[in-house]
Amino acid sequence: MAELNSPADAATTAVGERIPTVIVDDAHLIYRVYGGGNGSAASPAAALRRIVRRQPARQTLREVHAVKGVSFTAYRGEAIGLIGSNGSGKSTLLRAIAGLMPVNRGAIYTQGQPSLLGVNAALLGDLSGERNVELGCLAMGMSPEEVKKVAPEILSFSGINERGDFASLPMRTYSSGMGARLRFAISAAKRHDVLLIDEALATGDARFRRRSEQRIRQLREDAGTVFLVSHSIGSIRDTCERSIWLESGLIRMDGPTDEVAQAYEDYMANR
Amino acid sequence: MANTAVADAGSGLSRAELAARHGLTVAGARPTLAAYVKQVWSYRHFITTYANAKAVSAFSQARLGQAWQVLTPLTNAAVYFLIFGVILNTKRNVPNFIAYLCVGVFVFTFTQAAVMGGTRAISGNLGLIRALHFPRASLPIATTLTQFRNLLYAMAVLVVIVLATGEPINLEWLLVVPAILLMTVFNAGLAMILARLGSKLTDMKQIMPFVMRTWMYGSGVLYSVKVFEENLPALVAQLVHINPLLVYIELVRHAMLENTPLTSSAPVLWLLAIAWAVVVGLGGFIYFWRGEQEYGRG
Incomplete structure (x- = not known):
């Protein structure tokens, strides 16, 4: 266990007990989805008939049970990989740990305010890249002075100005890769205690991926605990000692990355 | 296991x-009310930047761009002038009817836009809410500020119209400032109430235009509510008189127009304006805060 506790000074208490940073206790997460009804259920006549007969609107309101009772404890100094097939509830679980989505049942306890480093942060497409950098930094709680200081670094890290002055163009004109790079650069500009990374490594071209991996290593050194969601087993093996395998909203395996990744790869190969 | x-x-x-x-x-977890107020205050730069950005991006795809900030109220006034001033030549026993009408329409539009923006403030920004951590009240407050900005442009147009229709400038005009500030607090509270309702009841977006239309007819925008007294029971007519939008519209009219008829005396109107701002502003903030941890669920 000794090699797991990389910031050795603060990872344990005086009596050698490990310090938990994230405790997930039987967490359930349910999305409520409106719409998506098809066929006859979508016509006004059918909707009226349902209202008149007081039938539940089964086609218009549906629930998606994304996470069905997950429990684990993460400790300071750990880097934990979350793996699982598409739709297994990984991103939803990260949102809940970040406090962005409330649990429907169970509880999640965290030390401080975990930050979600995602590529999905919706920015305003009609605004220029520069203005979006400013807005994104303010939304992360920076002061206007800090924003002035980090904004040039963010723009140069994202590399969107490498082919001309794209920073002053509206974001809706960016290619999907450029947009993702700028969003990652914005969210990586801040230091975090508990860092949640959602597929951030998969954005951009090979050169940007190298740079972002390096940035994440830096952030990891500063952060107490890191969660990494990725479909690239390679990057999980590189960064995480422990892995949790989620399947259909349940934990299938929790343990050292080598064992979990091996089991996951065997499982995926046989599907 | x-x-x-x-x-x-x-x-x-x-x-x-x-x-x-x-x-x-x-x-x-939801912070305490005091901590929440502190959080919102520390995000004031985000709120103002977001409000300005929204106002700018609304016209960013139009060829005339930001000119529409002034052109929108101006075109609005031109339409009313054409219909009521030129074609119908309406007077309705109101002196300077065009200026009367424009004050009503511009001030009402402020609340209408804040209400519509507030209804969508949470439900239309789920992507942002599920990605970043910030006090959610920032969003309805920012929409109100965006509309406040639009109102300032409308007020500039209004000053020109009022002067052009022969009203003199005097010190009473300064009363427009407190009237509009009180109204902004009222609108922010309303936007927060509707933001929380709109995040749960997805049908609000469809219902609100009809609510606002009804409210407009009861606020003396296009005509004096004096006509209500002839057709409604006294009690209901009294209720119309304490209608907050009527109060704010009448205060602005009272400040800018010389001989405008008032439904209540000016001191009563000011008391009502303050009471509405305090009750709805504070109440809306507390109501919104109580739902804080739920907004990410959608």
Whole structure:
């Protein structure tokens, strides 16, 4: 266990007990989805008939049970990989740990305010890249002075100005890769205690991926605990000692990355 | 295995006890009201930047661009002038009817836009809410500020119209400032109430235009509500007189127009304006705060 506790000074208490940073206790997460009804259920006549007969609107309101009772404890100094097939509830679980989505049942306890480093942060497409950098930094709680200081670094890290002055163009004109790079650069500009990374490594071209991996290593050194969601087993093996395998909203395996990744790869190969 | 109640085999504590022992807090828990006020205050730069950005981006795809900030109220006034001033030549026993009408329409539009923006403030920004951590009240407050900005442009147009229709400038005009500030507090509260309602009831977006239309007819925008007294029971007519939008519109008219008829005396109107701003502004903030941890669920 000794090699797991990389910031050795603060990872344990005086009596050698490990310090938990994230405790997930039987967490359930349910999305409520409106719409998506098809066929006859979508016509006004059918909707009226349902209202008149007081039938539940089964086609218009549906629930998606994304996470069905997950429990684990993460400790300071750990880097934990979350793996699982598409739709297994990984991103939803990260949102809940970040406090962005409330649990429907169970509880999640965290030390401080975990930050979600995602590529999905919706920015305003009609605004220029520069203005979006400013807005994104303010939304992360920076002061206007800090924003002035980090904004040039963010723009140069994202590399969107490498082919001309794209920073002053509206974001809706960016290619999907450029947009993702700028969003990652914005969210990586801040230091975090508990860092949640959602597929951030998969954005951009090979050169940007190298740079972002390096940035994440830096952030990891500063952060107490890191969660990494990725479909690239390679990057999980590189960064995480422990892995949790989620399947259909349940934990299938929790343990050292080598064992979990091996089991996951065997499982995926046989599907 | 995965779902055992005991977190650590060694310590024998439940997960909740382990969390309490190490000072961990529930993720996304609602802060106290005082802490929440402090949070919103520390995000003031985000709120103003977001409000300005929204106002700018609304016209960014139009060829005339930001000129529409002034052109929109101006075109609005031109339409009313054409219909009521030129074609119908309406007077309705109101002196300077065009200026009377324009004050009503511009001030009403402020609330209408804040209400519509507030209804969508949470439901239309779920992507942002599920990605970043910030006090959610920033969003309805920012929409109100965006509309406040639009109102300032409308007021500039209004000054020109009022002067052009022969009203003199005097010190009473300064009363427009407190009237509009009180109205902004009222609108922010209203936007927060509707933001919370709109985040749960997805039908609000469809219902609100009809609510606002009804409210407009009861606020003396296009005509004096004096006509109501002839057709409604006295009690209902009294209710119309305390209607907050009527109060704010009449205050602005009272400040800018010389001989405008008032439904209540000016001191009563000011008291009502303050009461509405305090009740709805504070009440809306508290109501919104109570739902804070739920907004990410959508």
